[in-house]
Amino acid sequence: MKLFQQLLVAPAALGLLAPLAANATELNINGVSDYAASGEQVTSITQFSDVYPTDWAYQALSNLIERYGCVAGYPNGTYRGNRAMTRFEAAALLNACLDRVTEVTDELKRLMKEFEKELAILKGRVDGLEARVGELEATQFSTTTKLTGKAEFTIGAQSYGGDETNNLQDPATGEYLGDTGTVFSYRTTLNLNTSFTGKDLLYTRLRTGNFGDNGFSGKSDSYTGSQTQIEASKSSANSLKVDKLWYQFPLGNDFQVFAGPLIENYYMLAATPGVYKHVLKQFKLGGYYGAYGASTSPGAGINWISNRNADYSDPKFKVSVNYVAKNGAKSDPNDGGIAGDRSKGKFLSQIAYGTPSWQVSAAYAYSQAGMTVGGAGTPLGKSTSGYDDANQFNLNAYYQPLDSGWIPSISVGWSLTSFNLEDGAADGTRQQAQGWLVGLNWQDAFMRGNRLGFAVGQPQFVTQIKGTDPSNGKKYPADGNYAFELYYDFQVTDNITVTPALFYLSRPFGQETGDSAARGGTGADQFSTLGGLVLTTFKF
DSSP states (O other), X not given: OOHHXXXXXXXXXXXXXXXXXXXXXXXOHHHHHHHHHHOOBOSSGGGOTTOOTTSTTHHHHHHIIIIIOOOBOOTTSOOOTTSOOOHHHHHHHHHHHHHHHHHHHHHHHHHHHHTHHHHHHHHHHHHHHHHHHHHHHHHOSOSSEEEEEEEEEEEEEEEEESTTTTTOBOTTTOOBOOOXXXXXXXXXXXXXXXXXXXXXXXXXXXXXXXOTTSTTSSOOSSTTTGGGOBXXXXXXXXXXXXXXXXXXXXXXXXXXXXXXXEEOGGGGOSSOSOOOOOSBGGGGGGXXXXXXXXXXXXXXEEEEETTTTSOTTSOEEEEEEEEEETTTTOOOTTSOOSSSTTSOEEEEEEEEEEOSSEEEEEEEEEEETTSOSSOBTXXXXXXXXXXXXXEEEEEEEEEOXXXXXXXXXXXXXXXXXXXXXXXXXXXXXXXXXXXXEEEEEEETOSSTTOEEEEEEEEEEEEEEETTOOGGGTOOOOOOOOOEEEEEEEEEOSSSEEEEEEEEEESOTTGGGGSOOGGGTSOSOOOOEEEEEEEEEEEEO
């Protein structure tokens, strides 16, 4: 019997005395004698012929009999629960229960004596935990904010190959493109997750890095710079900056609302398009340079998940709409503002259906002139001239097995960008581009906790230019290249991961390589990029 149950018996019985005695208008000496003389404690409530499961006190009476064994009936097998209790009867009941409590108390004393050492050890541990909790409360960072971080070290190099290595120049600067030296760079990220209600989130991300203009940064002088940009890069000259800042909160049970001065479109999506873990940024989100290409800007959005709080494994519909504007922080309506002609805005919508194991999704984006539709070094560029706006589409799907094994997770994606050209745009202006990828991940590859990854695809390449007319001898664009990456995540500890990786770009200059067969040449000119790196990630 638990101690607190025993201590409850006495007051419970005493509570019976006053009210019930008040209802007894006369002393029934014969009834008291019968009750006290029975001397036989019942062991089951079924021994009472006049007590039924439908009685309101059935469970309480059953507990007194089975737990405490201090309830007696009348010699004729009845309990007579509807009659008033005299003070003598209450005293008899209380006396029986107190005797039982005394017996159990003696047993507890013997047990406490026997386990005195163990109890002392437990008390010491509890006192120690209380002291540690007090110390944590006194020195905690915040009562509303959780801080997490990640430091990433990258060491690697790139080399160029093909018969055009010695004379191919950057079309923008005319500079010679030679092999790159080995570089050692870092990126550090601090995430501040703040919640005021337990359901909302104020997200602040601080970042710094020193990638500068090296070949992994996306800012290289090399024309291939953006296509070899890795996800773990940051070029801030060692200055810590607020990189992301937004607030999100639930609206009802199934909606989530976002708003912030530093946010990208894809952070507001209810569904991630793919599950492939990438090294090169162009493999991000199942094709980063399609509808999902983004720029950190002021923006807002809302998403909806059907039965959001239902079983996680159930299939669900997911719908998202959002908007960001690169010039959203500028007050001049002729050169900025939100939802204006000069906002450089991007509207993104997405619909998806699936479970954590599989999903299909479709996305549409409308991008104003000047908004990111591709990366520098891709055929689209960051601010392609000659067009007013662009319409972009993405189709994506993924499958990942519930159990790790030789079957990998599979992510596939296809994207299309269609430009609306300015009046008078010259022949040769890009009108349409496409891209695709397939990414595979093997979880627990070779060792538990490790991961093997491989991806192949084509970043957005031009498929249509103005003035293309084969009947007049004008050839189609000979653009595009194939991109490959292979990596292995080695989980050293729960907080340290080492990732060796290789990547290869077959023709990163596209039609700028020269002497293409589509433009009447022999097609012999070639140029390629091979890169290797080791990425070490520390999480804290």
